[in-house]
Amino acid sequence: EVQLVESGGGLVQPGGSLRLSCAASGFTFSGFWMNWFRQAPGKGLEWVANMKEDGNRYYVDSLKGRFTISRDNAKNSLYLQMNSLRVEDTAVYYCARKAEAAGYFDYWGQGTLVTVSS
């Protein structure tokens, strides 16, 4: 059974940093693009970043330079380092697996809440 479990969310002050983790199991992690999404309270879904097994990575333009996606295939884990956090970064952050053949997302974690507030 495919499972994705996010952790690392919490309360952080504006300007602070946070590192999210996503532990994957039930599939060959190294064979898939992995992604981060976020959803602000009461709002829609936003793709944040993704990373291929070989290290290629892409980001939504608005977050380039502040967020960094990484992965450890040996640990079946995906990470999101978030720096210079702003109030508007407050959201539930989800990791998700991109399907093998195309750019839709077939498995999602339950999400971890990041709250940026003073």
Add this chain to the structure above:
Amino acid sequence: EIVMTQSPATLSVSPGERATLSCRASQSVSSKLAWYQQKRGQAPRLLIYGASTRASGIAARFSGSGSGTEFTLTISSLQSEDFAVYYCQQYNDWPPMYTFGQGTKLEIK
């Protein structure tokens, strides 16, 4: 960036009736369109990909159609568990810039 627009924002339908949700892309995405269902407090769940292919385990009452810029998700006979928010997502862009519609909330009439 391809902008996805869903309509209506809220749809009120009675159980057992048909629901039709629309999604429009600002430029052609061919058939590279997915639909997700999200219930309150839960992660999104993939329903449809390739505009019309049901994901594994998805009930036959869910169907998708369309190509290019106009897409439709139809739920043929609404069950109580279908009341949720539905999002469309395009995956035609490269480098990847996956974008979602703003969602349609399907509520009980």
